[in-house]
Amino acid sequence: xxxIMVVVVVVVVTLPDPVGNTFTIMSNVSGDxxxxxxxxxxxxxxxxxxxxxxxxxxLHRLTNDGHDYQLIIVLSAExxxxxxxxxxxxxxxxxxxxxxHCLSLxxxxxxxxxxxxxxxxxxxxxxxxxxxxxFGWWFGANQKPFNATNMVLxxxxxxxxx
Ligand SMILES: *[C@@H]1O[C@H](CO)[C@@H](O)[C@H](O)[C@H]1NC(C)=O
Ligand SMILES: *[C@@H]1O[C@H](CO)[C@@H](O)[C@H](O)[C@H]1NC(C)=O
Ligand SMILES: *[C@@H]1O[C@H](CO)[C@@H](O)[C@H](O)[C@H]1NC(C)=O
Ligand SMILES: *[C@@H]1O[C@H](CO)[C@@H](O)[C@H](O)[C@H]1NC(C)=O
Numbered sequence: 454x455x456x457i458m459v460v461v462v463v464v465v466v467t468l469p470d471p472v473g474n475t476f477t478i479m480s481n482v483s484g485d486x487x488x489x490x491x492x493x494x495x496x497x498x499x500x501x502x503x504x505x506x507x508x509x510x511x512l513h514r515l516t517n518d519g520h521d522y523q524l525i526i527v528l529s530a531e532x533x534x535x536x537x538x539x540x541x542x543x544x545x546x547x548x549x550x551x552x553x554h555c556l557s558l559x560x561x562x563x564x565x566x567x568x569x570x571x572x573x574x575x576x577x578x579x580x581x582x583x584x585x586x587x588f589g590w591w592f593g594a595n596q597k598p599f600n601a602t603n604m605v606l607x608x609x610x611x612x613x614x615x
Contacts, residue, residue: 470515470608472610476507476605477605478507478604479505479603480504480505481603482500482504485502485504487587488574489589490575490576491576494571494589495510496510509571510547512544516542516606520610521610521611521612522606523539523542523607523609524538524539524606525606525607526603526604527602527603527605528600529600530599534602538558540555540556541556542606549570550571551570551591552591553565553591554567555567563597563599564599565591566596571589573589574589577589
């Protein structure tokens with residue numbers, strides 16, 4: 454009987470955020486409040502029961518690193534789950550009120566409004582909407598009510614330079 458030789462090659466490469474990586478942007482556990490201030494949405498927060506928000510500054514840095522990002526929002530509508538996605542998702546800096554960009558929004562325009570700026574109850578052009586909805590968001594002019602349970606971002610290929 455021949456002996457079997459096993460060669461194990463271990464290659465360690467430092468790649469902090471490889472393509473395909475996913476990032477939890479928010480997760481909403483029932484009972485936690487998302488009615489938070491501008492600075493909390495900017496810096497990120499974690500709530501008692503486990504809800505969290507990544508922070509708009511981090512979201513801006515992440516989505517401007519030269520890669521395409523796809524955002525999936527998990528929606529809960531009267532107990533039923535639905536999904537909304539946004540391709541080539543990108544968020545501008547705080548100076549631009551974290552304006553949101555989507556190349557395409559399949560079936561999804563009512564939740565995320567392309568080109569909207571972010572608002573919380575204490576800052577932004579949609580302060581009244583934020584106060585009445587009870588959370589910060591990129592509100593559109595005729596924003597319909599919705600409940601998000603999760604938002605997941607996936608890092609995709611490098612953008613082709615044009
Ligand atoms: C959102 O959730 C609340 C309960 O927290 C519910 O009253 C409301 O109907 C839901 N809205 C939608 C659009 O599903
Ligand atoms: C969002 O706006 C940008 C530029 O204004 C545009 O190129 C893009 O097609 C728009 N996306 C949707 C889903 O309309
Ligand atoms: C959110 O908080 C603001 C400031 O405290 C308050 O005015 C508003 O009524 C709250 N909204 C909800 C839905 O609880
Ligand atoms: C979080 O979930 C609760 C319960 O479904 C809902 O009332 C609330 O609107 C959600 N928050 C966000 C930011 O979507």
